[in-house]
Amino acid sequence: MKNKGKNKPLFFLGDRLEFPSVEESNEEGLLAIGGDLSPERLLLAYQNGIFPWFNEDDLVMWWSPDPRMVLFPEKLKVSKSMQKVLEREQFRLTKNTCFERVIDHCAKQKRKDQVGTWITPKIKEAYLQLHQKGFAKSYEVWAGTDLVGGLYGIDLGHVFCGESMFTLVSNASKFAFIKMVRELGASGYKAIDCQVHTKHLESLGAEEVPRTTFIQLLSTS
Known part of the structure; x- marks a missing residue:
């Protein structure tokens, strides 16, 4: 079996x-x-610029795209309308007050051109284990007592690898x-890994960089 194009x-x-x-x-x-979704393998993957993404009935598929979508905190763009918000x-x-609720909402979020969700029960269990070990973290947005939005990802200490977000x-x-990027930037984080290009992320200041540049970011604390 061969890789297409290479x-x-x-x-x-x-x-x-x-x-x-x-x-x-x-x-x-x-x-x-292939392989498993053990905390050890997942951490090794993220530390080397690799992440899992696959459908429920597939084998685990591991990705490292080139270029890589990255947001440098100092390049965050906040529109006038969002500044008012x-x-x-x-x-x-x-x-980190309700990580499991956040990942459940992310799994249910309807997205353009996406059928179903890649956040399978196996993925959920794997990231819950990483959360319990202090590596997977969530940010939650509340309107009064209602959970109305949030995101989660893997915290490597100097790079935050965003995984998914949701909004109600x-x-x-x-x-x-925006709140997360500002907080991490103030704490000295080098970048937010956004994985692949979307217009939404680009509007917030994220940009595509060569994979070699991203790997260098990961290797320097």
């Missing part, structure tokens, strides 16, 4: 805790298939994202 054999992961070089990814960013204080932000009311997920 004429290289796909890597099938076994029980050993390892990944091939990200340079072996195909043109779509697919690097390897922030100033009105119509929302309240918390952190207008601007709630943007509120969470």
Whole structure:
């Protein structure tokens, strides 16, 4: 079985805790298939610029796209309308108060051109384990006592790898994202990993950088 466009054999992961070089990814960013979703393997993946993404009935698929969508905190863009939302204080932000509820909402969020969700029960269980170990974190947005938005991702200490966000009311997920970026930027974080390009992320200041640049960011604390 060959990778499309690169004429290289796909890597099938076994029980050993390892990944091939990200340079072996195909043109779509697919690097390897198989392996488990243990906390140890997931952390090794994120530390090396790799993340899992697959449908419920598929083998685990591991990706490292080139270019990589990244937001540098100092380049965050906040529109005038969102600045007014922030100033009105119509929302309240918390952190790590209901991680499981956030990931459940992210799994149910309807997205354009997406059928079903990649946040399968196996993914949920794996990230709950990472949360219990202090690596997976959530930001929650409240309107009064109602949870109306939020996001979660993997915290590497100097780079935050965003995984998914949800919103139940207008601007709630943007509120969470902007607040998170400002907090992490003030704490010295180098970048927010956004994985792949979307117009929404681009409007907030994220940009595509070469994968080599992103790997260098990961390797320097």
